[in-house]
Amino acid sequence: MFTGIVAAVGTITSIKPLGGDADAGVRLAIDAGKLPLADVALGDSIAINGACMTVVARTDTSFEVDVSRESLNRTAGLDAAGEVNLEKALTLAERLGGHLVSGHVDGLGIVRKFEPVGESWELVIEAPKELAKYLAYKGSIVVNGVSLTVNSVADSAAGCAFSINLIPHTIEVTTLKHLQVGGKVNLEIDLIARYVERMLGTSSTDQAK
Numbered sequence: 680m681f682t683g684i685v686a687a688v689g690t691i692t693s694i695k696p697l698g699g700d701a702d703a704g705v706r707l708a709i710d711a712g713k714l715p716l717a718d719v720a721l722g723d724s725i726a727i728n729g730a731c732m733t734v735v736a737r738t739d740t741s742f743e744v745d746v747s748r749e750s751l752n753r754t755a756g757l758d759a760a761g762e763v764n765l766e767k768a769l770t771l772a773e774r775l776g777g778h779l780v781s782g783h784v785d786g787l788g789i790v791r792k793f794e795p796v797g798e799s800w801e802l803v804i805e806a807p808k809e810l811a812k813y814l815a816y817k818g819s820i821v822v823n824g825v826s827l828t829v830n831s832v833a834d835s836a837a838g839c840a841f842s843i844n845l846i847p848h849t850i851e852v853t854t855l856k857h858l859q860v861g862g863k864v865n866l867e868i869d870l871i872a873r874y875v876e877r878m879l880g881t882s883s884t885d886q887a888k
Contacts, residue, residue: 681726683777683819683826685764685853687714689727692760697745704747707732707757711741714765724768724782728756728854729824729865731768731782754784755863756823762854764824777826778819784865786810788822791840793858800845802858806866811839812876813868821867825853 693708709727716737719725723734725742732744751758769775792803804822806814811834814820818829820841827849831842850856858864 680769681731681766681780681782681824682769682773682775683729683766683780683821683824685766685825687712687765688762688852688854689714689765690760690762691757692741694758694760702748704745704751705758706735706743706745708743709741709763709765711765714767716740716742719767726764726766726768726780726782726824728754728763729780729782729821729867730754730757730784753787754865755787756854756865762857764854766824779870780821780826780867781870783867785813785868786866787863788866790858790860790862790864792842793860796844798847800850802843802845802855803840804843804864804866805837806839806841808838810866810868813872814839814841815872818872819869821865823854823864825849825855 689712690710691707692710695706697704697706719734719737721734724731725734734742735745736743746757756763786807788804788806791805792801794801814829814832816829816832820827820829827843829841830844833840845855
């Protein structure tokens with residue numbers, strides 16, 4: 680589990696294919712930046728741009744993860760060198776500064792607007808239609824591993840556009856500063872919303888069977 684509070688910005692420094700065919704995944708080498716790795720062991724989880732990955736090798740300043748082709752097909756930002764948001768898995772001794780995050784990407788959003796508004800920035804993302812029911816005013820959403828609050832929601836035939844206000848601190852300490860209109864972002868819906876939808880979709884008769 681994670682909180683969606685980015686601990687550091689790292690950099691993907693190399694991408695090595697794990698096989699010779701089109702279905703092969705890749706091994707990423709990541710410079711951890713300011714993320715301390717002394718307490719990270721092989722097999723531990725680190726969220727990279729919101730996607731939970733398993734550490735398969737590490738040094739004092741970097742680590743490696745294997746990413747399957749399925750994960751590459753369903754995420755953005757893990758297939759090229761560049762900066763990524765990093766967060767180590769949550770422990771019970773830590774504060775839950777964001778919200779409960781699983782590190783499982785539910786879909787890809789498309790940036791439709793990213794503009795300064797006063798000292799902040801307005802970010803508008805178009806989410807896939809199947810995620811629309813999980814988005815609500817003042818609800819939580821994870822964008823590229825960052826826990827954020829939804830400011831507005833507008834449904835359409837194509838999907839659901841939602842807006843977010845990014846404060847200067849968030850822009851400064853995450854990779855969201857690099858977003859471009861038309862670019863793709865990783866989205867994870869609120870964990871509670873997922874279970875509420877499941878409960879409402881299962882009748883008492885179904886539960887009794």
